[in-house]
Amino acid sequence: MDEFKIPSETRIGHVHLKVSNIRKSLDFYCGLLGFELMTTYGEDAAFISAGGYHHHIGLNTWMSKDANPPPRNTTGLFHTAILLPTRNDLAILLKRLRAAKYPILGASDHGVSEAIYLNDPDQNxxxxxxxxxxxxxxxxxxxxxxxxxxxxxxxxLINA
Known part of the structure; x- marks a missing residue:
């Protein structure tokens, strides 16, 4: 196979998640993390964004309404990484998570970045x-x- 490199301007446009409950997911992604609801598709799908883009995250219950999360030790999405503009923006979200007593699974300095890890209501x-x-x-x-x-x-992070 020849050496092909995807263009350097390529970006991940959005992630689309199967969720069990649209309201719970909107409460997490919009209410807690601060994404903006752009539109819904009936009662079974919602599209959310940062900054007015058509959607960065799609949420749907088309095949997963009221379903349980998939077993932990199976294939699938490991996590959705949400890149914030500044360290202060990360600190603000950390303060919101703490104020809401939302469980944080971990926090790491990767040399190139600083990250906080958690699960959404469906364990994504x-x-x-x-x-x-x-x-x-x-x-x-x-x-x-x-x-x-x-x-x-x-x-x-909070005191910086």
Missing amino acids: GVELYWDKPKDQWPKREDGSLDMYTRPLDLND
Whole structure:
């Protein structure tokens, strides 16, 4: 097979999740995380966005209404990563999560980014993160990227 590289301008346009309950999902994604409801498709689907895009996340119950989450040790989506513009934006969401007593599963410094991990109401993984400036990304001696996973100090994040 020939060496093909997808164009560098390519971006992930949206993620579409099967959920068990549209209202619970909207309460989480819009009410807690702050996404904007753009439109619904009957009572079975909703499309939400940051900044007025047609949708970054689609939610539907077409095949999953009132269903249980899939078993943990099976294939499927690991998490949806939501990239925030600044470290302060991540701190604001952390404060909202804490105020709502929403369970946080983990928090990591990856060298290139800082991330908070949680699950949505249907146990779909969600990563909330911001990218550090590229000139601060850690490098190995050979110049290659040196990503890692270290604990993120959440108190430092909130107080920064």
